[in-house]
Every structure is written in structure tokens, then in C-alpha cells.
Amino acid sequence: MRRAWVSFQLAIIFSACAVTAACTPGAATNPGGSGGHIPGAVIVHVSLLTYPPVGSAYGTVSGFSPNPLVVTHGAVVQFVNDDNFAHTASSVGTAGFVNSPLSSSTQNQSGSDLATANWSSGVLQAAGYSQGLNTSTPGTYYYQCFYHYAQMRGVIVVQ
Secondary structure, three states, rough: OHHHHHHHHHHHHHHHHHHHHHHOOOOOOOOOOOOOOOOOEEEEEEOOOOOEEEEOEEEEEOEEEOOOOOOOEEEEEEEEOOOOOOOOOEEEEEOOOOOOOOHHHHHOOOOEEOOOOEOOOEEEOOOOOOEEOOOOEEEEEEEOOOOOOOOOEEEEEEE
């Protein structure tokens, strides 16, 4: 009987830890963009088919909307995939777009702030949402899609 009671208590503790970790600000959401919409987040729509190339002060941008996105520091940004095939939104730094394939590591969700090097939404399946990305540091942040790096290019300006 005592062993059953201890097992029950451990199950409760582990369940509480799992729930607490999932609700902790800055904690990673489920991989694959299954975390859902974060209330109050600024949404960036992701679609290779819907958002054609346009010229901007940062070069040609496409595949994301709004693009470029201008937000006030302190906002939370979140990506949602509007296509029926996979995309990523992956940091390529603050100096501009890259013309070569992105690292395969961008297929894994990482980071919780745009100012953190190498943040990525990870693979966003159809209708999938990314983790929330904080905007703690003013600057210009370039990002691209792992699968469509030559076509899908975006910029977020944090003021």
C-alpha cells in the first residue's frame, strides 16, 4: 500500500512539473509549431504562394506578411504557416540575407528572443504556430525559410 502511495505522489509531482514548464514564460512550446496562438502576439503570416517578392529598403522580401514588420521593443512576435506544406522562419542575423542553404539545425525550434543568435521557428506544418519570440533589443533582424531560402526572406525591425 505504501509503495502505491509513493508512486501516486511521484506521478502528481511529475505532472505538476510538466504543467509548470509548459506555462513558464520563455519555455519552449511543442516542436513543430503546435503551440497555438499566443494572445497579444504580433502575427507574421508565412506563405510562399500568397506573398510575392517586393522591393524594400532591406532588399527583396517575400513569403511573409507583414514584411518588413516594424514593432516596438517588448512586443512578442509569432509566425503562422498559411500554406499546406512546411516552412521555417529562421534567423540569418542582422547584416542581411544569405544566398546559400541554411543549416539543417534551423529545422529545430530554438530561441525565445530575436536578439538571440540563430533563433528558429523550427518546422511549421500547415496552420502551425511558432513559439513566441520576444523583442527585447532594438535592431534589424533578417530571417529566411530553410526550405525556400532563395524565395522566402523577411525582416523584423524592432524600435
